[in-house]
Amino acid sequence: MSKLTLKTEGDTHVVVTRRFQASPEKVYRAHTEPELVKKWLLGPEGWSMPVCINDARPGGKIRYEWADAKGNGFYLTGEFISLEPFRRIVHVERMHMPDTTPDNHVETLFEPDGQGTLMTMRMTLPDAATREAMLATGMDQGMEQSYQRLEKVI
Amino acid sequence: MNLDAAFSAMADPTRRAILARLALGEATVLELAKPFDMSQPAVSRHIKVLSDAGLILQRVDGTRRPCRLAPEALSDVDRWLAMLRQALSANYDRLDALLAGMDSTGKDKK
Numbered sequence: 001m002s003k004l005t006l007k008t009e010g011d012t013h014v015v016v017t018r019r020f021q022a023s024p025e026k027v028y029r030a031h032t033e034p035e036l037v038k039k040w041l042l043g044p045e046g047w048s049m050p051v052c053i054n055d056a057r058p059g060g061k062i063r064y065e066w067a068d069a070k071g072n073g074f075y076l077t078g079e080f081i082s083l084e085p086f087r088r089i090v091h092v093e094r095m096h097m098p099d100t101t102p103d104n105h106v107e108t109l110f111e112p113d114g115q116g117t118l119m120t121m122r123m124t125l126p127d128a129a130t131r132e133a134m135l136a137t138g139m140d141q142g143m144e145q146s147y148q149r150l151e152k153v154i
Numbered sequence: 155m156n157l158d159a160a161f162s163a164m165a166d167p168t169r170r171a172i173l174a175r176l177a178l179g180e181a182t183v184l185e186l187a188k189p190f191d192m193s194q195p196a197v198s199r200h201i202k203v204l205s206d207a208g209l210i211l212q213r214v215d216g217t218r219r220p221c222r223l224a225p226e227a228l229s230d231v232d233r234w235l236a237m238l239r240q241a242l243s244a245n246y247d248r249l250d251a252l253l254a255g256m257d258s259t260g261k262d263k264k
Contacts, residue, residue, distance in 0.1 A: 004243050018246050022253035029256075030249055040248035099158055127165075 011128035016121040024110035027117045028086040031108065032056040042066065051075070058082050062091060086110060102126050163207035168192070169200050173223065176210060180222045 005017045020027050030036045038052040041064065051065035062078035078093030089108045095101040105124040110117050125131040164170055172186055187197040201221060204210045211224045 004246060006242070016242060018242075020246075020250065020253055022256065026253050026256050027249075030252060036252065040252050041245055042248065102158075102161065 008131065009122070012125050012131045014123040014125070014131065016123070018119050018121075019113060020117045020119060021115065022117060024112055024117045025086040027119060028089070028110050031089060032083070037064075056080060056083055056089075062093060159207040160209060163203050163209055166200065166203075168197075169204055172197075172200060172204065172221075173209065176221060176223045180220045182218050182220050186221065 003019055005015075007015055009015050030040065032054060033056075034052040034054045037054055038049040041052075042049055047066045047068050049064055050067055051063060053061060053063040055061050058080055060080045062080065063075065065073060065075040067073040074096060076093055076095050078091050081090040081092065083089050087110055090106070091108075092103055092105050094103050103126055107122045107124075109120045109122075111120070112118075164173065168190060171189070175181060175186060175189070183194060183198055183201060186201070187194050190197065201210065201212070205212060205221075209224055210221050212219050212221050
């Protein structure tokens with residue numbers, strides 16, 4: 001069974017959960033200290049994060065820039081809204097690829113779970129429409145089947 | 155392909171239904187209008203939005219203008235989502251390794 005779950009909630013939310021075998025304090029720090037963030041928040045293999053700005057205080061800026069060996073790159077900008085050390089982070093983020101994706105409002109909770117941590121990341125898209133657009137593109141079984149059919153006819 | 159245009163085009167339930175119908179195969183405006191309580195011009199307007207967003211293609215066949223999905227456009231959006239899932243999984247696997255190397259005093263052991 002995969003440790004990562006990704007599901008929808010209500011009209012505008014996407015909820016990701018993940019368990020870690022480390023204390024909430026460590027998991028929280030790995031999300032807020034740039035030296036730690038740039039070691040893991042890298043996406044697919046082959047990417048690095050040459051710029052990692054993570055000013056973890058209310059109103060503080062976030063800017064992550066990713067690059068691969070071929071010179072491709074994209075970046076994310078955001079702002080912290082509130083932080084409760086080792087327990088909760090609220091921030092907003094958007095990707096620039098270079099098209100800017102809609103603002104994603106993210107609440108990340110770190111809860112003790114036995115010896116480890118249960119992280120729950122709740123993303124809120126600006127409206128039902130944006131989230132529905134995400135659903136229509138692959139999280140929905142019906143569309144997945146449509147794609148499979150589609151591939152046969154291409 | 156503009157992600158913003160694609161997202162906003164797919165934000166409408168009628169347009170998503172049109173996309174779902176087209177995933178089954180080519181259809182004319184008349185055929186697409188049938189399941190909806192909607193005039194043909196209204197459906198044509200939805201088709202124009204989808205077409206401008208690069209999500210569907212229309213060809214001329216005599217007096218008919220059959221529509222079909224633009225597969226490469228949808229797969230762009232799909233790829234973005236797949237990337238999100240993959241990136242999250244890869245990230246957290248790396249984070250597991252990083253956490254295993256951190257000691258309890260709050261310093262990174264390396």
